[in-house]
Amino acid sequence: MPNIKSVVKKKKNSEYLEDLSKIIPLNGLSDKFPEKSWETWRRFDPSLLLPIMLESAREGVYKLPLLWKEINEDVTSCTKHKNFCENVKVLKEWEKTDFKFAQKVKDSLKKLNYNNEAAFFSQMANNITPWDETPVFRISKNSSMENPLHFLYAPKKDIKYFYSNSLIIYAEENSSASICLESFSEGFNLYDTRVYLEDNASLNLHCLIREGIGSNTTKHSAWVWNKNVYCRSSSNFTQSFFSAGGKLGKMISEVFLNDNSSAQIYGIHVGNHSHVDHDFNVKHFGSRSTSNLEFNMALLDNAYGVFRGKLNIPKDYRVCKAEQTNKNLLLGEKSRADSIPMLEVLSEEVECSHGSATGELSDEEMFYLQSRGLNETQAKQLLLLGFFENILQKALKHTQDKAAYNDPFLHDIWCAIQDRSHINFERTYTMAET
């Protein structure tokens, strides 16, 4: 494992707790999350994470290294991107090579606002990786990357650590790129991703999280992914999010839109003995901004999935369009879904809507497929894939993305649904090592 440096050294219990308390403000937890109210209702209680956090931290707290690949249309042969090293540097180094750019990044950081919860996790990530040491991925002005870029977080297998990863993606004017962040880890994982889009920039961001899938540690794994996106005028942001595995998971996604900008957010979650909380926040701070949020969950066994989407259109911003859809399939006997799609509209000339549906697989559809000669499992499989493919089709709208991710996504989804042990480790790990 290259470049892994333990932030908290393994010591005796008491000493290690002292070090850990510098990272996780344990004592502050209850102050930061006051009594449950309607707004925060059913909100994931972060103190649930504590046992897994502490257990993993006991093994060591690490900054996750980034591995990257550019994916050509032929997925099997991945080559290292030539210019990559020029585009990714920690902020400190950017300051030496391109002071102007570093300054821009620092200014952009000030514009990102967090709610209580996101601020807490962001502070935690920042304690491990200070701003100066955070890698910044620059998509330079007027450039357009032909092939999607693949970032991979691949720590050691079958060992539970406390991992933290922070990344800043900065897209300059008129640029366009497609990026996939794939994580495949165990223990406790904390991701902090910030995205800043300048005018006319366009970014497709695909996030995959498979926490402990395929290993026996999934029941002791947890993850938190904190995402904050700022879109300047006329920019376009597409995000797809696929999560599976882990015992506890928390996704916070905040998108801030300016004039004429648009955001498409697609998400898929497969739950299996897990409690995962998805929190989407879209703020329309610009006229003529549009957003579309679609999120599907399939919950197996005793999985508990929460979707909370909040569309906010403040006063004085006109002609905004915002939509959100949430569909949940309950497949397990003890599975449970909470759906909380919220609208906050303070403006008049808007078109806002949301829809939510929760249910099981339709009997009629099952019957139809079975009458055509499929057995029950096959019919179920087809319907489930249909349930997700609808979203995948929209999320992977660029041909390169489709070529690179469509099959692996579907494969992963299916593995997550069917049997965790079938997941293709080879793909992930060969990529990490070449």
Add this chain to the structure above:
Amino acid sequence: MSKDTKDKARAIKEDYKYGFHSPEEFVYKAEKGLNEEIVRSISRIKNEPEWMRDYRLKSYQTFLEKPMPKWGDQKMLSQIKFENIFYYLRPTDKQKKDWSDVPEYIKDTFDKLGIPEAEQKFLGGVTAQYESEVVYHSMRDDLTKKGILFTDMDSGLREYPEVVKKYFGTIIPYTDNKFAALNSAVWSGGSFIYVPPDTQVIIPLQAYFRINAKNMGQFERTLIIADKGSSVHYIEGCTAPVYSSDSLHSAVVELIALENAKIRYTTIQNWSNNVFNLVTKRAAAYKNAKVEWVDGNIGSKLTMKYPAIYLMDEHAHGEVLSIAYAGKGQHQDAGAKMVHAAPNTTSKITSKSISKDGGQNTYRGLVKITKNSKNCKSNVRCDALMLDMNSRSDTYPHMEVEESEGVKVNHEATVSKVDEEMLFYLNSRGISEDDAVSMIINGFIEPFTKQLPMEYAVELNRLIQLEMEGAIG
């Protein structure tokens, strides 16, 4: 709209139609604020049994202990000054059965509100509550003969203590929330209805609530029990005068629909814009029972009201149909709660809201399907109309599904302004912009008005039309 209606519309916009007030006359008025002694004296004046006095005292302690809600419109909630409110005011000594016996100034008020007229025309029974006490009560003879009990809550407690004791506070315990505790401590008035098995009350029963005094708190308590196979439709209406200081209305309404029973509860809330309307309403529906809340919120400063239905047994059905209109300085924080606690239960929530002149509408709802409640279906629909840039509309629906077998939960919501295409179409047909907007709005709230008795629907349509006059987005 004719010229005459337009004049009226102008008048209503400048002045709340029901904003007049009569001089304060009373036989007993408790001192300002609340303490244990006041709770005791209310119970003493009413000559209540011991269990009720204890219940009030326990509730009072709970009221002190419970915190204010941490959610909702904190700015408005913080304006409630519990110490400035009069908790009990007894306007007359005795309840009357004939309008001519009711004191002149009270009768005047209700005449202006059109209650006696409505009673003759289309109601089966009327209760009129003025401040803390019911001043007038009557019911048609044929209904009395059927064995239907319809009295005010105080008489109910006196005359049918067993029934009241059996059901009182079973649906909403005094520990439920701060305002339910407050109501349980100082409740006075309200309606008590018991419909015997297999009895249908075809003509609606009505209660009318009026606050007249300044800084008044009205805490009526309503309990409706529909026995097996019976049906009843109950309507309540509320108004109050306009004062510069605020009044508080905090009711507790409990409905119990036993096997195969049907209850429809209609509220036309038109409080003046200085009334805090913080109400707890809950129903329990047993096997095959059907409960409907029809809820119109037009007035008040801040309304926080989430009619709930607990579907306790198989094949129970719950429905909430509500419209909210929020004008200047108003916040209508309304919604519905459906708890599916048994298999094969169904529910439907339809909510329509209109915001204008900086008004704020909030839909807050919950649909919960508990474990083992198989084959439940629920459908929620919220639509909001925004008529100008200063208004606000929020939607906070919550869906919790713990059972997967045969469960279908749907939610849909939209927020928009008056459709320009529709407006253009109507304009092109020679209809003025004002009229076109009010036509569209009448269409928007139609599912609601359809559920009201005819006369109410006409009145409500007119009211909305008047409120909307000149409201072009």
